[in-house]
Amino acid sequence: MDRYELRRQDYSLSADQTELQAGYAKFFRSRCSLDTVRAAEAAGFDKQLWEQLCATGATTMALPEQAGGDGATLVELSLVAEELGRVIAPLPWIDHIVAARLLARLGALPTGEPGSAEIVDGTRLLALDTRVDPVTGVRLIAAGSVADEIIVRDGSEIARLRFDTRPAKVDNIGRLPMAWVDPAAADHRTVLATGAEALAAYDRALDEWRVLTAAALVGLIDETLRIAAEFATTRYTMGVPISTLQGISHPLANIAITVNAARNLNRRAAWFLEHEPGIQPALPAAAFVYIAEEAPRAATMAVQVQGGLGVATESAASAYLVRARGWPLAAGDLGASAVQVAELFAAASA
Template identity: 45%
Template sequence: MEGFELRRQDFSLDADQQAVREAFGSFFRKECPSSVVRAAEPVGFDAALWHRLVGMGVAAMGLPEAAGGHGATLVDLALVAEEHGRVVAPVPLVAHVVAARLLARAGAPADVVAAAAAGERLVTLALRPVAGGVRQLVPDAAIARDVVAWSPEGLALHTAERPGVHLSNQGSTPLAWWDPGAAGERVELVSGPEAEQLFRAAVAEWKLLTAAALVGIADSALSLGVEFAKTRRTLGVPIGSLQGVAFPLADVATALAGARNLVWKAAWFAEYEPEVRPELGPVAFDHAARTATDATWISAHVQGGLGFTVEADISLFFLRAKGWSALGGDPGEDRKRIAAARLRTA
């Protein structure tokens, strides 16, 4: 605990983390212009981009070294997820990374974990418990045959003959209905209290990394709005000099700084002291979702009539800010859990 005391107060990045951020930021800027994002619609998956990203080691970096991974921390993964969101890359980064980590922790067959680590076998996570065989919407189930799911009976890997049928959605994600009772292979992983604990931790990781991606969306939306405000003029002055334009953008910048710091803090606690501040992950997700939504609509407003057209790049971020955050389910339920956690520590 003593060795962590300073880090509990200072969540700035070290040199290695800066290097991770810069490497993946450079990759996404080069490999994923808006034309790539648009070409991948409506499913939201570019197999070639995913293959190149896997070549960067993203599918294996979050796995323990014993499972063939690189032992990256949640802070490292959050930095990668933010860069992913910054360009709204059409790849299943968050769900695959989280599901692969869950498989390794749950003692899945070595060949399955190895295939996930190599990005050859796409894996996703059912975010809600399986209840009575009722189908549920699962992120990336339109491109992944493998779904890790938990029911009171235990944690299991379900492998279907083919991915689910894509369900059209605002965020252009590979969303699909998943039926736990459908034909396919089922591999039992772990049961009892440990199974539920692993599942809950994985869902928390998914929300944390999605929060980081939403921070990236908000940052890009703010940049688009600021650049437009600097170059568009009215009455001989840049529109950015007008309070009605400048103040909303400043509010976004403030909220964005808070959201990013909150994600980093939540990631650090989840990695090193997960029992101390378990509410930080849901708080980060809730705040990042609202920040991304606000950032995109304010940027769209700043850009006037142009911003409301589908041809404008801000539309890519506007739709995904809403669509990606909706995948996490009812935000009201998260806020109830946050409140309950705070009351327990009050």
């Protein structure tokens, strides 16, 4: 029997994977309260929390063993991403590990070389240009204001940039440590690779970013559902909880369906991208487009369930809403991902 025959249809978690997710859920619940998130909004980054996360091995686990990592698959990484999104943690963990995995894929993260160990353990933070519609010149980088190094696609080249003074953070709806970055203005620029194979490796990195960001959005929306449902069961009208009203219960049920559908699609995308990337190449973009479109709708409904409280700036639901809208924008135009899905399906059926 083909060793993947059953796994192509069964994406249930193993006992080890369940334990891994539970461990990171506990970590984030204990260290990343909403107050912590609010306090980090000015910078878009909590350095102390980042160091605590790195101490758990969250960056090391993401890398292959030949690069000094622990060889976790995208399925395991998506479980961590889901818990990160559940608490809307102000951490560019996804950007860092995807960029580091790209360096490893390009042979630019050799064990024992100066700087490699610091990238593996998260001491040196990486950013990645995550726009799926390639641009030249100045571009917005999601973690550009806090990264020690930035990996970009510049024409047919994959380049590594360093600035003596980090680019300034720009305000953004997703509360990300985002910055305008001009590759031509970098104080240090190293070409890592060039040509078709290099661009293919970069496209693989973008697929990984979309899978992990989609997982984070799943956790985010799952938590907005919890917030809204808890509110609806404790608020009464005409002597009954508002959760018993069809105008409340049915939309909340729709959010639950969205969460389950997005989680299943995303785990399928993670599994195929890790093990058989050429079999279902449209899955990463499809999973990302689906949750990127559904997350703002679900978060908006969670806000509406709470009425006036939901739109207050101090409301937890409003904090989740702005990130549901803002985090996918790091990929640039969502339509570019949708077009890619269509093109891949068209190519497969030709």
